Amino acid sequence: MPINITSHELFTASQQLKSFIDRFVPEGRLTGALPSISTDYVKLQDEVMWGGVWQVPGLDVTLRSIATISAQCCNGWGFGLHHQVRVGLSLGMSPQKIKGLFLQLMFYAGIPATVFALSQAQRVINERTEWISEDRMPLKADWLDSVEKKFQHAQSVITSNMDSGVVLSRLDSLEEQFIPELHRLIESYEYGEVWRRSDLSTKERMACILVALMCRGHWHQFGEHVRRCLNxxxxxxxxxxxxxxxxxYRGWPYVEDALAIIDELLAESTREH
Structure with a gap:
């Protein structure tokens, strides 16, 4: 996005995007009152967020929606979740994909956050007949019948999605040392079951995990996950x-901290090669 773009051009771009993604917004939603509260806030939101952030080249709009929904799940604000789930559905994401995000995020954002997110998502899905109809055709999950099978499949998923150094560090992890039974159970269900589902692609899973680790401020795990993403x-x-x-959606200082870690990893990779 060129630096010489005008405020009017950003506003126009924001209105074009909002006219599409806000087609199904119910009357009387919270932001409907914002112009009478602070026109300056609305101007910032339209020009910076909808006209700018959402339209910068380099990331397709579905991944932007996934990143935003994941951030709002970590934030735990009901209004933000409502609106962003509605945006995702308006962009063509299925109810199964939306719910699949929260299944994946269960391991990173926690049970309370994802239970709340699922309940709020269902409220939005129930707003429109077509979304309800899609929701009534749930993804058929072929659950494996033993933890051993899940664990075996998990090892295959981990090996294919992480570089060898990360795999070795996982096998020698603190979890394996101190809580081996629970570590293997969690790994079996996350990588042996959730990752097998077709509701999200590998890229989408990696994206929502990346966002959750950043939003929760888990910087060590964030750095490891960036390595996996760039693999x-x-x-x-x-x-x-x-x-x-x-x-x-989480706060700009989180971006600055995340970019500092990414820069260190890229510099390290350059030195190694």
Whole structure:
């Protein structure tokens, strides 16, 4: 996005996007009162968020929506979740994909946040007949019948999605040392079951995990996950745009901290090669 773009051009771009994604917004929603509360706030939101952040090249709009929904799940604000789930559905994401995000985020945002997110998502899905109809065709999950099978499949998923150094560190992890039974159970269900589902692509899973780790401030795990993302699932530009998109909803200092870690990892990779 060129620096010489005008405020009017940003506003026009924001209105074009909002006219599409706000087609199904109910009357009387919270932001409907914002112009009478603070026209300056609305101007900032329209020009910076909808006209700017959402339209910067380098990341498709579905991944931007996934990043935003994931950030709002971590934030736990009902209004923000309502609106962003509605945006995702308006962009063509299925109810199964929306719910699949919260299944994946269960392991990173926690049970309370994802239970709340699922309940809020269902409220939005129930607003429109077509979304309800889609929701009544749930994803058929072929659950494996033993933890052993899940664990075996998990190891295959981990090996194919992480570089060898990360795999070795996981096998020698603190979890394996101190809580081996629980560690293997969690790994079996996350990688052996949730990752097998077709509601999200590998890229989408990596994206929502990246956002959750940033929004929760888990910087050590964030750095490890960036390595995995850059191992083939996401480009450098996509990783940077994902944290920038989520940071608008979590707070810009999180973006600055995340970019500092990404910069260190890229510099380290350059030295190694």
């Amino acid at each position: 083939g699932s996401l480009t450098q530009r996509e990783v940077c745009e994902l944290v920038s998109q989520a940071g608008w």
